[in-house]
Amino acid sequence: MQRYTLNGRNKHVEDFQVRDNLIATLKNRFTTYGYKQVRTKAFENYEMYSNITGTVKKDDMIKVIDTTGKILVLRPDVTIPITRMMAAVNQANNTFWQRLFYVMDVFRQSQEMPNQKESTQAGVEFFGENTPEEDAEIIMLAIHTLKDLGFKNFKIEIGHAGFFKELIQQAELSEQDLGQLQALIQSKNIADMELFLEGMAIEEELKKAIQSIPLLYGDPLQVIQQAEKIIRSAHMQHVLQNLIDVFALIKDYGVEDYVAINLGLINNMNYYTGIIFQGFVDRIGQPVLMGGRYDHLGKQLDSVMPAIGFAFEVDLLIQAILEQRLAKAPKALVDTVIYYTKEKQREALTAAFELRNKGYQVLSFRNDPSNRNPISSNSIIRFEKEQNLFSNEQIKQTFSKADELVTLLQAHKEGF
Amino acid sequence: MQPITLALAKGRPAKSTIALLEKTDVQFNDFHEDSRKLVFYNSDRSIKLLFVKAIDVPTYVEKGAADIGIVGKDNILESKADVYELLDLKIGKCKFAVAGKKNYTPEKGQLLTIATKYPAIAQKHFDKKGEAIEIVKLNGSVELAPLIGLADLIVDIVETGNTLKENGLTVLENIEPISTRLIVNKASFATKSTEVQQFISQLKSALEG
Numbered sequence: 001m002q003r004y005t006l007n008g009r010n011k012h013v014e015d016f017q018v019r020d021n022l023i024a025t026l027k028n029r030f031t032t033y034g035y036k037q038v039r040t041k042a043f044e045n046y047e048m049y050s051n052i053t054g055t056v057k058k059d060d061m062i063k064v065i066d067t068t069g070k071i072l073v074l075r076p077d078v079t080i081p082i083t084r085m086m087a088a089v090n091q092a093n094n095t096f097w098q099r100l101f102y103v104m105d106v107f108r109q110s111q112e113m114p115n116q117k118e119s120t121q122a123g124v125e126f127f128g129e130n131t132p133e134e135d136a137e138i139i140m141l142a143i144h145t146l147k148d149l150g151f152k153n154f155k156i157e158i159g160h161a162g163f164f165k166e167l168i169q170q171a172e173l174s175e176q177d178l179g180q181l182q183a184l185i186q187s188k189n190i191a192d193m194e195l196f197l198e199g200m201a202i203e204e205e206l207k208k209a210i211q212s213i214p215l216l217y218g219d220p221l222q223v224i225q226q227a228e229k230i231i232r233s234a235h236m237q238h239v240l241q242n243l244i245d246v247f248a249l250i251k252d253y254g255v256e257d258y259v260a261i262n263l264g265l266i267n268n269m270n271y272y273t274g275i276i277f278q279g280f281v282d283r284i285g286q287p288v289l290m291g292g293r294y295d296h297l298g299k300q301l302d303s304v305m306p307a308i309g310f311a312f313e314v315d316l317l318i319q320a321i322l323e324q325r326l327a328k329a330p331k332a333l334v335d336t337v338i339y340y341t342k343e344k345q346r347e348a349l350t351a352a353f354e355l356r357n358k359g360y361q362v363l364s365f366r367n368d369p370s371n372r373n374p375i376s377s378n379s380i381i382r383f384e385k386e387q388n389l390f391s392n393e394q395i396k397q398t399f400s401k402a403d404e405l406v407t408l409l410q411a412h413k414e415g416f
Numbered sequence: 417m418q419p420i421t422l423a424l425a426k427g428r429p430a431k432s433t434i435a436l437l438e439k440t441d442v443q444f445n446d447f448h449e450d451s452r453k454l455v456f457y458n459s460d461r462s463i464k465l466l467f468v469k470a471i472d473v474p475t476y477v478e479k480g481a482a483d484i485g486i487v488g489k490d491n492i493l494e495s496k497a498d499v500y501e502l503l504d505l506k507i508g509k510c511k512f513a514v515a516g517k518k519n520y521t522p523e524k525g526q527l528l529t530i531a532t533k534y535p536a537i538a539q540k541h542f543d544k545k546g547e548a549i550e551i552v553k554l555n556g557s558v559e560l561a562p563l564i565g566l567a568d569l570i571v572d573i574v575e576t577g578n579t580l581k582e583n584g585l586t587v588l589e590n591i592e593p594i595s596t597r598l599i600v601n602k603a604s605f606a607t608k609s610t611e612v613q614q615f616i617s618q619l620k621s622a623l624e625g
Contacts, residue, residue, distance in 0.1 A: 155606035155609075187501045191501075191597075192501070192504075280606040281603070281607065282603070282607050285477075285478055285601050287602075287603075
């Protein structure tokens with residue numbers, strides 16, 4: 001059996017087909033929302049990644065030293081180079097508006113998963129304005145794409161970087177305590193959170209507000225109502241209004257059943273500035289997509305560029321599709337196989353050329369190789385001494401000229 | 417309703433958890449302690465129960481092989497799994513502690529050697545204190561290590577302290593209390609929200625009742 005290697009694992013040719021079809025579906029959907037594909041370099045400047053607050057830890061990057069002694073990294077993320085690219089364009093042009101997408105491999109290393117250093121991301125970046133309309137449209141795009149892929153049961157969790165950040169500022173925690181609190185919130189560990197907060201010099205009402213963050217999860221309208229009770233500043237009110245506006249738009253897109261609010265979603269808080277979201281599908285423990293609004297990234301590159309984006313983890317999507325058996329049954333290896341005898345060689349090869357020219361997948365063999373493994377095909381064409389024969393599962397029919405073949409193939413293409 | 421998969425740590429916590437579940441009218445009819453079966457269903461087959469080794473429970477849940485797991489905090493800490501930890505079942509209570517020979521005092525500037533079954537927890541504890549340590553990972557009878565000079569101290573689970581006492585050791589420092597926890601896969605929490613939440617609230621009321 002033919003095998004190739006993907007991310008260090010052996011997979012079959014059919015799996016590559018699944019991958020290829022999946023990427024085609026993603027690209028097609030991104031395109032219908034007006035996104036244009038771009039690519040960035042595989043070797044990037046280490047300083048660019050280490051100087052900018054992003055979503056990649058320095059230790060996770062795979063570094064390379066070139067002959068001049070310069071440190072390079074294998075592209076650990078795509079958003080930063082794309083933003084830098086756009087920041088360079090934006091300096092010449094102030095009114096900026098751009099929708100971009102990419103399908104690229106990213107490279108990271110971690111102690112937990114030493115054998116998994118590369119993964120494919122398919123993502124979109126929308127440089128425009130910070131409006132609820134943009135936020136909702138990009139969440140809609142994520143939902144639309146997951147529907148395209150055939151997922152029935154999936155959820156997009158929406159949170160907001162600003163809500164928790166504001167509470168934390170009021171609590172004035174040390175960096176170490178903040179890290180611990182964030183971990184407790186991210187694991188919704190209410191029991192240990194109570195113990196942790198008990199010893200802190202924080203006023204009671206604020207403690208209660210912080211404690212309720214992990215519980216602010218679920219049906220958007222209910223969660224928003226609960227969240228209103230712990231609002232402690234105008235900014236928090238503003239954040240909540242943002243969520244209300246986005247949800248109203250999502251409702252008008254008619255996809256409110258696919259979203260839940262999760263105000264305990266606080267990963268990469270220093271990077272995201274507004275809406276944060278992640279998507280889950282059945283049977284996959286990690287988010288298959290992650291994204292959010294990152295208006296400050298442009299500023300770090302000396303260019304004011306409000307932006308929002310997300311990326312699918314393509315390898316996780318493939319895993320999900322295979323596990324949920326959403327991929328179509330693999331097609332036959334080729335459309336048709338031609339077997340011919342020596343005296344019909346010219347006729348057969350001409351027919352093969354004509355059919356390939358029309359876009360059919362054709363294999364041709366001299367003589368019937370009965371000793372070889374049979375080749376799976378939708379039809380078989382035989383050029384024999386006495387007759388020319390076309391056959392498939394439904395019919396068996398003789399023909400005299402090669403142009404009749406196109407008609408035969410077309411007539412019986414349906415149903416395969 | 418979609419069925420949910422529950423991973424339960426074999427051993428002592430399993431028994432008390434099953435008893436707790438029975439209070440919520442979740443019955444596993446063919447379950448008994450000596451059974452070698454690893455998979456059980458409740459009467460209406462809405463819950464699939466997996467029996468796995470305690471240390472593997474967080475892995476099952478993190479990877480989504482189980483939606484919910486019930487396991488000791490010690491194993492959750494050691495595995496560093498990225499899961500929700502939603503409920504303290506308040507059973508199987510014990511603690512992580514640093515233990516050593518009575519009257520043990522380290523020499524100044526000495527690099528401590530710690531024997532433990534839980535290297536991640538030991539490392540985290542001493543990192544927090546800013547002390548450099550060397551870890552010897554053992555898989556059992558950790559109490560032996562200080563006695564024969566393999567290590568200066570141990571980090572282990574302490575329940576009654578009897579094992580320590582019998583070996584001439586004593587608790588020198590408490591690290592963290594431990595009890596049995598309910599953990600949930602993050603994707604299941606999103607995609608099977610109703611089922612998961614219902615299970616949790618049932619268990620919660622059984623705990624209180």
